[in-house]
Amino acid sequence: MSKTIYVLNGPNLNLLGTREPHIYGRATLDDVEKLCRTTAAHHGLVVAFRQSNHEGEIVDWIQEARAEQAAGLLINPAGFTTTSIAILDALVTMEAPVIEVHISNIHAREEFRRHSYVSKVARAVICGFGINGYALAINGLAGMIGAKE
């Protein structure tokens, strides 16, 4: 098995830190990437960190993660959480654990944000911890796959 975990980010997350700080905080996506790399390194894991505003590109990356035998896959599907059967269908093919992450508490917001197609295949779901949720997810994933420090 590879030491690589994929961290995939959906639409508009490139804007992190520039708008709606009361919901998403002031950290940028670059800050999230650094946090993921540092956290993963503690477990001897490396990160393939990606963001796209395009559904098909995210599907391609999920297929890439499977082909590369990634150790795990974290995904914040953002706006595709509630709509994308294509992303669900791609995730179903993953043998490695899939973890769903949301920065905000999606259950404390509009009702439509509460339904997630991705949750149907995710081994775990984290929401409401801000960007620290990514670190929590990587630590949890490392435990699941028995990664060594």
Ligand code: CA2
């Ligand atoms: O809380 C999350 O991480 C979300 O996945 C973020 C999505 C939202 O559609 C989900 O319901 C919950 C939105 C991502 C957009 O991110 C922005 C960040 C800063 C400024 C503007 C958009």
